[in-house]
Amino acid sequence: GLRKKEVNVLCLGLDNSGKTTIINQLKPANHPNHLGPLSPEWKHVSQTQAQEIVPTIGFSIEKFKSSSLSFTVFDMSGQSRYRSLWEHYYKESHAIIFVIDSSDKLRMVVTKEELDTFLNHEDIRGKRIPVLFFANKMDLQDAMSSVKVSQMLCLENIKDKPWHICASNAVRGEGLQEGLDWLQDHIK
Ligand code: GTP
Numbered sequence: 001g002l003r004k005k006e007v008n009v010l011c012l013g014l015d016n017s018g019k020t021t022i023i024n025q026l027k028p029a030n031h032p033n034h035l036g037p038l039s040p041e042w043k044h045v046s047q048t049q050a051q052e053i054v055p056t057i058g059f060s061i062e063k064f065k066s067s068s069l070s071f072t073v074f075d076m077s078g079q080s081r082y083r084s085l086w087e088h089y090y091k092e093s094h095a096i097i098f099v100i101d102s103s104d105k106l107r108m109v110v111t112k113e114e115l116d117t118f119l120n121h122e123d124i125r126g127k128r129i130p131v132l133f134f135a136n137k138m139d140l141q142d143a144m145s146s147v148k149v150s151q152m153l154c155l156e157n158i159k160d161k162p163w164h165i166c167a168s169n170a171v172r173g174e175g176l177q178e179g180l181d182w183l184q185d186h187i188k
């Protein structure tokens with residue numbers, strides 16, 4: 001049959017924002033590490049596993065397929081000492097997932113700095129690569145709305161590439177499908 005188109009997706013965002021939790025939810029249901037949002041009977045197991053997710057060291061690579069695309073996801077560590085690794089993957093990426101902890105008001109300024117550094121990088125600036133933002137941890141009491149997060153990060157200033165923001169709860173898998181559908185539609 002037809003070979004699926006191969007796309008590289010780079011997953012960025014500060015440490016503890018939920019990148020690895022999101023990517024785990026995107027893995028297919030038969031994957032040993034996945035028991036995700038689309039299979040309610042496994043929800044309790046999925047939540048147990050989410051709690052066992054540990055901070056990423058450096059980065060990790062995950063592969064999965066949708067009906068039309070074959071994804072290679074680079075799950076980067078968000079810890080400050082590893083953020084210098086991010087830029088090495090900009091050139092090869094066909095799409096970006098940028099994850100924000102909506103409840104982490106204190107570090108929203110750091111998130112904006114890292115986002116701006118990313119957007120102004122020579123390998124990213126002017127490139128029409130889709131950027132999907134997850135305003136994650138929407139379940140937490142003091143989480144900001146996706147509109148508020150988008151204002152704080154000045155997303156409306158992004159004119160050179162398509163972008164989209166979704167509120168999500170990665171532990172329960174909520175909001176992820178909407179985001180992924182958008183991303184698929186915008187990958188050339
Ligand atoms: P680094 O690998 O250090 O960059 O972090 P990360 O962005 O990969 O975060 P990770 O997925 O490891 O999640 C950090 C913590 O947040 C874990 O304890 C998750 O269970 C928790 N978490 C992730 N998403 C959510 C969410 O939507 N809601 C809540 N309440 N907790 C979440």
Ligand code: MG
Pocket residue numbers: 019020021054055056075076077078
């Ligand atoms: Mg991680």
